[in-house]
Amino acid sequence: MQVIFMAKVTVKKKKEKFTPGAVVTEPASSLKNKTGDWRTFRPIINQEKCIKCYLCWQYCPDSAIRIDEKTGKVYVDYTYCKGCLICMHQCPAKAITKEVEKK
Amino acid sequence: MTKKVEEASLAIATAVKLSRVQVCPMYPITPSTHVPEKIAEYIANGEFDATLIDVESEHSAASAFLGSVATGCRTFTATASQGLALMYEILPIISGMRFPGVMAVANRALSAPISIWNDHSDAVSTRDQGWIQLWVESSQEALDTIIQGFLISEDSKVQLPLMVNFDGFTLSHVFEPVDIPSQAEVDKFLPKFKPVFKLDVKKPMTFGPIGFPDSFMHFKKQQQNAMINALEVVKKANSSFKKSFGRSYGDGLLDLYKMTGAEYAVIGMGTLCGTAKVAIDKLRKEGKKVGLIRIRCLRPFPEKELQNAIKNLKAVAVLDRHISLGQEGPLFTDIRSAIYCNDITINSYIAGLGGMDITVSHFEKVFKDLAQGKQKGEWLF
Amino acid sequence: MTLKEIRLHGRGGQGAVTSTQVLAIAAFHDGKYSQAFPNFGVERTGAPVESYVRIDEKPVNLRQHVYDPDYVIVLDTSLIDDVDVTKGLQKNGIVIVNSDKNAAELKKKLGNFNIHSINITKIALDIIGKPFVNIASLGAFCALSKEVSLEALNKAIDELFTAKGKAAVAELNKKAAKAVAEVCK
Numbered sequence: 103m104q105v106i107f108m109a110k111v112t113v114k115k116k117k118e119k120f121t122p123g124a125v126v127t128e129p130a131s132s133l134k135n136k137t138g139d140w141r142t143f144r145p146i147i148n149q150e151k152c153i154k155c156y157l158c159w160q161y162c163p164d165s166a167i168r169i170d171e172k173t174g175k176v177y178v179d180y181t182y183c184k185g186c187l188i189c190m191h192q193c194p195a196k197a198i199t200k201e202v203e204k205k
Numbered sequence: 206m207t208k209k210v211e212e213a214s215l216a217i218a219t220a221v222k223l224s225r226v227q228v229c230p231m232y233p234i235t236p237s238t239h240v241p242e243k244i245a246e247y248i249a250n251g252e253f254d255a256t257l258i259d260v261e262s263e264h265s266a267a268s269a270f271l272g273s274v275a276t277g278c279r280t281f282t283a284t285a286s287q288g289l290a291l292m293y294e295i296l297p298i299i300s301g302m303r304f305p306g307v308m309a310v311a312n313r314a315l316s317a318p319i320s321i322w323n324d325h326s327d328a329v330s331t332r333d334q335g336w337i338q339l340w341v342e343s344s345q346e347a348l349d350t351i352i353q354g355f356l357i358s359e360d361s362k363v364q365l366p367l368m369v370n371f372d373g374f375t376l377s378h379v380f381e382p383v384d385i386p387s388q389a390e391v392d393k394f395l396p397k398f399k400p401v402f403k404l405d406v407k408k409p410m411t412f413g414p415i416g417f418p419d420s421f422m423h424f425k426k427q428q429q430n431a432m433i434n435a436l437e438v439v440k441k442a443n444s445s446f447k448k449s450f451g452r453s454y455g456d457g458l459l460d461l462y463k464m465t466g467a468e469y470a471v472i473g474m475g476t477l478c479g480t481a482k483v484a485i486d487k488l489r490k491e492g493k494k495v496g497l498i499r500i501r502c503l504r505p506f507p508e509k510e511l512q513n514a515i516k517n518l519k520a521v522a523v524l525d526r527h528i529s530l531g532q533e534g535p536l537f538t539d540i541r542s543a544i545y546c547n548d549i550t551i552n553s554y555i556a557g558l559g560g561m562d563i564t565v566s567h568f569e570k571v572f573k574d575l576a577q578g579k580q581k582g583e584w585l586f
Numbered sequence: 587m588t589l590k591e592i593r594l595h596g597r598g599g600q601g602a603v604t605s606t607q608v609l610a611i612a613a614f615h616d617g618k619y620s621q622a623f624p625n626f627g628v629e630r631t632g633a634p635v636e637s638y639v640r641i642d643e644k645p646v647n648l649r650q651h652v653y654d655p656d657y658v659i660v661l662d663t664s665l666i667d668d669v670d671v672t673k674g675l676q677k678n679g680i681v682i683v684n685s686d687k688n689a690a691e692l693k694k695k696l697g698n699f700n701i702h703s704i705n706i707t708k709i710a711l712d713i714i715g716k717p718f719v720n721i722a723s724l725g726a727f728c729a730l731s732k733e734v735s736l737e738a739l740n741k742a743i744d745e746l747f748t749a750k751g752k753a754a755v756a757e758l759n760k761k762a763a764k765a766v767a768e769v770c771k
Contacts (some may be wrong), residue, residue, distance in 0.1 A: 120423045122364055122431075123303030125402045126411035209745075210611040210620060321626070375649055377604075380610045380622040382645075479647040564650040 141185030143197060143200040145178055151175065151197035158189035158198065206391065211383045213344035213376045214239030217283070217309050217369075220351035223345060223391040224251045224307075227278040230258040230269035232461045234288040235321045236373035237311035263288040267531040268294035274304035274366075275412055277403030280357060281306065284347050285373055286313035289327045291358035293334075300335025300428065302413055305358035305398075306366050307351060308336075312475065314527075317361055322560020323373040323528065325474065325526040329535050333514035335428055337367040337435050337505040339473040342381045343390040346454055347371045352386075353442040359398055362434040372476040384451055394449045429465070432505045439502050459514055460499040461490060467496030469575040470515070472540060473524040474500045477556070477563045481524075484568035495572050500536065508543040520575040522582070537582075550575070553582035559586070590733055591652045592639040595671050596661035599631040601720030604746070605661075606637040611742035612734045613641040615690030621646040634669050641733055646747055657731055660684060661706075661719050663692075672696050682726045684719050702730055704769055715760040729770035736767055 121127060147158075154174055159167040166183040169176055178189075190198040206481050217240050221229065227437055231241035233561050247253035259275075260266045266282050273280040284292060289310055299306070310328045314320035332338060337357060341347045349428050358367040371377060400412060403424070416424055436458065443457025454460050460478070464470065471481050478499040488495045498521070500507075525534025532538065537553035544551070552572060555562040567585050592609065596602030603624045609621035621640040627633060638652040654674040663685035664672060672681060681699050683692055684706040692701050704726050706719040714722075721743060728736045740760050748758035 118273065120427060122401060122427060123301065123412070124414055124415055124416055124420075124424050125302075127402065129409035129411075131411065210614045210622075212607075374623070374626060378623055378626070380607045382614050382619060412665075453709040479649040482647045503705075508728070562651050564653070565648070 109168050112182050138179075138181045141180075141183060142179070143186055143187055143190050144203045145183065146199050146201055147176060147178060148197045148199065149175060151195050153197070154193045155194060157192045157194065161188050161192045163188065164185070175176045186205045206387055207385050208382055209385065210380050211344060211385070212378060212380050213371055214311070214349050214378070215243045216344045216348040216383045216385070217351055217371070218243030218247065218533060219385055220348040221281045222247050222255075223386065223388060224281075224352050224355050224395055225279065225392075225397075226255055226281045226355075228258065228269075228281070228449045230260050230266045230271040230273065230282050230535070231446065232260050232263045232266045232284070232288065234263070234285050236313055236323075236377045236509055237285040237288070237309065237351070239377065240309055250359070253450060263291040264274070264295065265555070267292035267299065270297060270306060270308070271302065271304060274299070274306045274400070275302070276401040277391045277396040277398070277405075279306070279342060279359075281308070281351075282359070283311065286315055286321075286327045287313040289331060290315060293331060296331055296334040296336060296366075298413070299436050303364040303401075303428070303431070304366060304421045305355075305364055307369060308349075308352040308366065309351065309369045309371065311373040311377040318559075320559040321373070323375045323476075323558070324558045325370070326528075327369045328368060329527040332369075334503050335365060335432070336504065337363070337365055337439070338370060338431070339439070340370045340503060341454075341500065342460075342476055342478050344376065344379060344381050344438070345452070346506060347376065348383055348385070349446060349450070349452060349454075352391055354441075354447050356395055356445075357435060357438050357442045357520070360435075360438045361401070363425075363431050363438050364401060365428070365431055365435065370475065372555070375476045379400060384450075390449065394446065402418075411473040415427070419430050436505050436507060439505075443506040454501055454518055455499070456510060458500075458502040459510050460501050462497040462499065463512065464498065466494055466495035468494040469516075469520045469521070470496045470498050471522045471568060471570055471571055472498045472500060472536070473526075473528065473585050474503065474536065475525060477526065480563055481564055481568050487565065488569070488572055493572065496556070503539075505538070506539055506543065511540065511543050512547070513551060515544055518549055520552065520578075520586070522552045522554055522569070522571045522575055523572070524554050524556050524563070524585075526563075528555050550580050552580065554584075554585050556585040589646070589648070590657070590731075591642060592641070592659065592727070593638045593655040593656040593671075593696070594639070594659045594661070595665050595669055595700065596635050596637070597631075597665070598633040598635050600635075600636050600661050601718065602637040602661060604654050605659075605720035605724060607641045607760065608721055608739070608746055609734065611745055612643075612724070612728075613639070614736040615738040615741045616735055618643060620719045621648075624650055630715065634665055640703055641652045655679065657727065657733075658682070659723055659727060661688065661723060666692070672699055675699060677691045680730055682723065682730065684723060696725045702726065704766060706766055709765050710762050713765060715756045718759070718762075718771045721759040721767050722762035725766035726770050728763075729767040736764065739763060 314324045440457040447453035523537040606622040610620040613620035627635040660683040689703040
């Protein structure tokens with residue numbers, strides 16, 4: 103499996119307008135949609151148990167699992183993680199657990 | 206320019222080639238089959254530099270059409286009847302995403318009972334889906350309208366898909382003389398397609414996002430504005446076509462025949478208008494003041510032009526080759542709504558469903574009804 | 587010249603549609619306006635089919651089927667038993683039948699029209715080697731009706747076949763059409 107590291111994207115704020123056909127002309131605009139506050143459960147990764155299979159990264163529907171470019175370790179981007187826990191269910195090493203989110 | 210006897214379907218395929226179409230997703234269906242057949246032949250012979258996508262259904266043809274225009278390619282497809290019905294899901298998506306392109310529909314009845322023959326039920330029932338609809342009467346007009354179609358559809362004020370409707374069998378399989386313009390002439394008339402937005406990895410964009418309740422209506426309003434803009438653009442394409450090729454079809458929206466001094470007129474679309482002309486010639490010789498209003502552009506609907514055309518008439522008859530079951534002929538509905546303020550009799554006739562022939566004697570009967578002041582339409586068998 | 591209408595009766599697979607197409611092209615080469623179109627029923631080999639041609643000096647607007655033809659061409663005698671081939675035919679209308687029976691015999695069945703019986707199948711077998719009568723029958727039409735010239739017919743055959751790389755087919759059909767025309771003189 104080829105691992106693609108997530109590049110950092112900066113979000114520019116643009117004045118919204120109605121483009122023909124509802125085209126969104128600016129790339130990666132979904133980064134503006136911060137979905138982290140939807141969470142009830144928070145996934146926690148135990149780095150010691152992690153075998154770096156990256157299944158969590160592959161399965162995350164929101165691309166909220168990130169891979170550290172230097173160490174190859176995975177971490178959760180809590181700005182976007184909705185707390186669906188698919189990562190936890192997929193993890194073969196049982197390295198991901200859940201905690202109730204404190205709000 | 207060459208003049209030769211050509212089948213309408215082949216004239217359309219030639220127009221597609223002359224318009225330098227880049228992608229043709231095709232799924233052949235009777236009676237539109239000769240169009241993809243000829244396009245495939247042109248491509249195979251190396252005469253036409255385009256990609257023909259052999260899709261697995263009309264739903265896929267429409268989907269590939271959408272994808273192809275999204276990448277900025279000039280795109281064409283053809284279908285008929287149940288084929289258009291299967292495309293239905295994609296039709297409003299193509300127009301909603303404001304993708305220009307041209308589709309030829311060889312109009313054929315919708316089943317059941319199974320019918321491969323002509324009526325207008327397939328395309329007329331898609332009239333609300335944001336496609337510009339032009340209806341042609343002859344092979345020549347079919348060829349010319351495909352070329353004009355790309356110009357109209359790609360106009361920056363329009364940016365909407367366009368449907369060229371030609372009667373299945375009654376026109377699609379007719380051989381008649383056609384002027385075929387040269388590539389240089391068409392190139393001069395029809396510039397290269399310059400999409401406003403296109404899918405490009407170097408400049409990523411999102412196409413087809415969700416429209417929340419606070420924005421959806423704004424997009425529909427834009428589409429409606431673009432449709433209304435198309436009225437002028439269709440007229441302009443018709444007049445600039447005349448300058449380049451010496452041919453035009455009325456004002457592009459309505460094609461009037463012997464309307465000067467007319468008291469009674471029939472209104473219709475497609476090939477039935479040719480037969481109407483013959484009936485009108487005959488009746489005019491007998492001194493009857495009759496004429497024809499051919500609707501060339503059904504969507505957007507040319508309301509003002511129609512009001513103007515019927516101004517001095519006593520009565521009109523609308524011939525619908527389709528019926529909105531449980532209501533009436535849809536063309537009749539449109540026309541009555543457009544001219545309801547006028548003091549005029551409007552009769553509705555349902556005719557030519559599923560390929561039933563419409564003849565000169567039908568028109569003679571209709572004009573007789575109008576002259577006698579009959580205020581009731583009927584089904585013409 | 588006023589509008590002339592031709593109705594051609596054949597069987598599915600006999601090339602009735604191609605035949606009317608060739609006739610329309612030929613009329614066009616004679617400087618006339620023309621229109622050819624089939625009346626499709628069930629698309630099945632052997633089923634009776636009709637195909638129409640209109641020839642006029644002005645553009646042809648009429649799009650209804652041909653109900654009152656000036657000419658009728660019948661590619662297969664057996665059709666006479668199945669189809670009313672002279673239905674609506676004009677008074678003094680010409681009927682061309684591909685048959686080995688004589689015209690007097692056909693008259694009994696078809697009525698008092700200008701009937702011409704020609705064994706086109708035999709001529710086609712002699713010249714083409716196959717019973718291709720659709721184009722050959724047009725030779726009779728040219729000779730009997732004088733609506734279209736044999737030169738224009740040859741040009742039309744070339745346009746349809748030679749252009750598609752079927753020069754040999756074109757030559758044989760031209761020869762057969764000419765032979766049929768000779769018989770009619």
